[in-house]
Amino acid sequence: MSKRIANIGLMTALAMIFSYVEAMLPINFGIPGVKIGIANLVVVSGVYILNIKDVWMISMIRIFLMGLLFGNGVSLIYSLSGGVLSLLVMMLLKKSGIFSIKGVSVAGAVSHNIGQLIAASVVIGNLSIFYYFPVLLIAGVVMGIIIGMLSGRILTGVKPEMNN
Amino acid sequence: MKKKDIILIGTILLIALISYLVIHFRSNNTGNIVIVSVSGEIYGKYPLNENRIIDVNENKGYNRIVINDGKVYMEEADCPDKYCVSQGKISKTGEIIVCLPHKLSVEIKNQSEATDEIDAVAK
Numbered sequence: 001m002s003k004r005i006a007n008i009g010l011m012t013a014l015a016m017i018f019s020y021v022e023a024m025l026p027i028n029f030g031i032p033g034v035k036i037g038i039a040n041l042v043v044v045s046g047v048y049i050l051n052i053k054d055v056w057m058i059s060m061i062r063i064f065l066m067g068l069l070f071g072n073g074v075s076l077i078y079s080l081s082g083g084v085l086s087l088l089v090m091m092l093l094k095k096s097g098i099f100s101i102k103g104v105s106v107a108g109a110v111s112h113n114i115g116q117l118i119a120a121s122v123v124i125g126n127l128s129i130f131y132y133f134p135v136l137l138i139a140g141v142v143m144g145i146i147i148g149m150l151s152g153r154i155l156t157g158v159k160p161e162m163n164n
Numbered sequence: 165m166k167k168k169d170i171i172l173i174g175t176i177l178l179i180a181l182i183s184y185l186v187i188h189f190r191s192n193n194t195g196n197i198v199i200v201s202v203s204g205e206i207y208g209k210y211p212l213n214e215n216r217i218i219d220v221n222e223n224k225g226y227n228r229i230v231i232n233d234g235k236v237y238m239e240e241a242d243c244p245d246k247y248c249v250s251q252g253k254i255s256k257t258g259e260i261i262v263c264l265p266h267k268l269s270v271e272i273k274n275q276s277e278a279t280d281e282i283d284a285v286a287k
Contacts, residue, residue, distance in 0.1 A: 106169070107172065123203075126271070129262055135184075
């Protein structure tokens with residue numbers, strides 16, 4: 001039990017550091033919602049090595065804490081809707097066993113962007129924002145492949161350690 | 165990468181391509197009216213061919229929208245991420261600049277299309 005709590009705390013801290021590092025990077029794609037999503041390394045590999053309940057905890061705690069520390073009420077809505085949809089999709093696809101970690105990661109990234117887009121269209125009350133739908137899909141695929149490949153690498157190193 | 169991963173990625177890219185074509189065939193003409201909305205309510209409508217500066221102070225935030233030479237852009241904003249400023253200049257129907265933290269959108273429409281909408285609301 002205490003090992004489990006320690007793991008959740010550790011992974012949450014790691015995800016928060018990744019979010020923070022990403023916010024520091026002077027990369028701006030000029031499109032709302034397009035970012036690398038380094039914190040998803042933790043979530044994607046978590047889906048493969050941790051209990052799914054723990055992954056939900058890590059993801060939700062990270063989103064709420066980052067929202068409290070650096071965001072405002074509105075930004076929390078976007079990250080929450082993206083995070084929930086993304087994890088839900090990844091959880092189901094991983095369970096189905098159809099795709100490799102790259103496919104799961106791509107589906108997660110794309111659904112994250114779709115979740116945010118839906119939330120944004122509700123918040124600003126304007127469906128015209130779906131103008132960004134194609135570019136958000138492509139961005140999701142690219143970032144999903146990158147995160148999926150890196151997570152695959154992480155798994156080969158971390159999985160044997162976790163079993164000890 | 166499994167074959168099914170590639171099928172998944174291909175399908176997503178195909179959907180992206182189709183939706184891109186649909187959006188751009190509908191919106192490739194130059195618009196003539198700029199609609200600024202805050203929280204889903206229209207804040208103001210401005211002709212695209214008249215240069216002007218629009219200062220919006222709503223939702224505890226500040227945005228400066230500039231219409232210049234038939235193009236619209238966000239010159240300044242006090243939102244945390246500044247995505248709205250980096251979205252650049254827009255001039256075509258359907259194009260939109262959004263400032264998510266301030267719930268603000270700036271979109272371009274065609275006069276006839278815009279009046280249709282007003283009629284629909286009036287009914």
